[in-house]
Amino acid sequence: MILISTQAIASAPRIILFGDSLTAGPGVAAQDTLSAQLSERLKKSGYTTEVVNAGVSGDTTETGLARLDYTLEGGAVDLAVVELGANDMLRGLDPLKTRMNLEKIITAFQAKNARILLVTMVAGENWGQTYKKAFDSIYPELAQKFSVTLAPFIMQDIWGDPRLLIGDGLHPNAQGIAKMVDRIAPQIETVLKMMHRD
Template sequence: MIKLFNGLSAFRPVQFTASLFLILFLTANGSLANEKVILALGDSLTAGFGLAEEESFPAQLEKALVGKGQKVRVINGGLSGDTTTGGLSRLDWLLSENPDLIIIELGANDGLRALSPDLTRQNLDQLILRSKATGATVLLTGMKALPNLGRDYVQQFDAIFPALAEKHGVHFYPFFLDGVAADPTLNQQDGIHPTGEGIAIIVDRILPFVEEALTDTGAEG
């Protein structure tokens, strides 16, 4: 009797602990499995130049999506000063995060430096192809060249983004800075980088496009 009692008293706590651990493990795993990972790949507009981390585009986007009941984690893949060439060189390292959705916000610095539209097109083409090859859904955001670069350049540059979105059948948001560009009250003193309030407007306008793209995660590739 004593031996049996001792055996049970020694076994039950261990069995209970193991069962509890298993339940917690499976619960945590299920939660992680349901979480969507979004990679925001971009330049200073994504990185949050001149802003606190919580004011950046990735942080505000994640907050907005979570507030609408989405289980998401948004990775800040922005790098100030980056061009489409730089973004392409960083892509493989960022893909190690296994994103479900990749938002490509690149090209602004190509335009500011008046780089060849052909180079920008080639780089974005490869960014989309390599992103889709992982099975991730892609949301391409458009950018517009400054008028002082000349009519021909502006037309060639601006046409890159919708053409590539159509070619590859990816989600498309026409202009990342829609509602914010050229508004001094929504931009920092340089007139280029949005304030936290400006980013909030960007997030509010792009949010439906991101939500639509999230419904396709796992379907593209």
């Protein structure tokens, strides 16, 4: 049994970051990726965890769903951070299809008794208000339907700020990823506390 502090939980929960390039971390050093920075943040908060980077650049919700079985075969999942949908939005894919894929991903993780943190994604204005309304409603509605924790839009104030992005202007640099961690770490710590009580 490992006890880091009074906040630490007795075993090391396995946290899967299941996402696209925002999770994978192209263009940054290994120690600056979302998984590495999140692990360090949780450690400083007194939690011993195993944080797995299961991000694949270019993934849509459809391709994420297609590889989900492989991810689930890799071991137990205590908490799944589902960060998918950005590429669906950037390609203008049907929001209904995005919703259906995310539903299947959520139910698959729940079937493995994993808790879920669903990361909000929002559509750009360029697709029009009808598309944006349909897309933006996906995440809060699924969080309510499946009783999962909803994280805020992870790229808020990062997209559009060159100080927080690598050269392609799309993906966060180490500083941008630190802000991403700031957005999701509080919810993850809340879930870890709930797991400890259970």
